[in-house]
Amino acid sequence: MTVRGLILPGLYNSGETHWQSHWERQFSGLHRVEQQDWETPIAADWVKRLNKAITANDTDVVLIAHSLACTLVTRWAQHYPASRQVRGALLVAPSDTEAASYPLGTHGFTPMSTQRLPFPSIVVASTDDPYVTPARAEAFAKAWGSELVWLERAGHINSQTGYGDWPAGVELLRRLTGDSRFEA
Secondary structure, rough: OOOOEEEEEEOOOOOOOOOOHHHHHHHHOEEEEOOOOOOOOOOOHHHHHHHHHOOOOOOOOOEEEOOOHHHHHHHHHHHHOOOOOOOEEEEEEEEEOOEEEOOOOOOOOOOOOOOOEEEEEEEEEEOOOOOOHHHHHHHHHHHHEEEEEEEEOOOOHHHHHOOOHHHHHHHHHHHOOOOOOOOO
């Protein structure tokens, strides 16, 4: 099944060498949801933009989220639980917005949602992510009803920790969507 992919960067957006940017260039049908404020985001604004992107047409979508955008997906699902367009979500390096290690400046992203997601999802977490402990990542995945995939010592799973084009992530996206264009 071909789906429209929405790339959802986290705080500060994803730079040119980030795996999300690589995927956006590599695969047709993947589009970044541009937020108005990447530096001091307001959750309600991000949720509205995401909903606008999801409902822009009748095509089914898969959400490809990194970091704070994982929280965005859970917030969106709380506000729009009846939406049938989302076929799945790849939630990479979820940040714990309640943790002392999380950067200041975001608004409305706490408390962390522990509501089950109404669509299939895969959480990819690192054993040494500075923005979420392994125990919290595991608790989030369980609460959201997500499959949990661990990466050993992968930091925040971004270009700074060696995740540029990230073929193993592409394989997870293919498995989640069943879309053959995502062949690593």
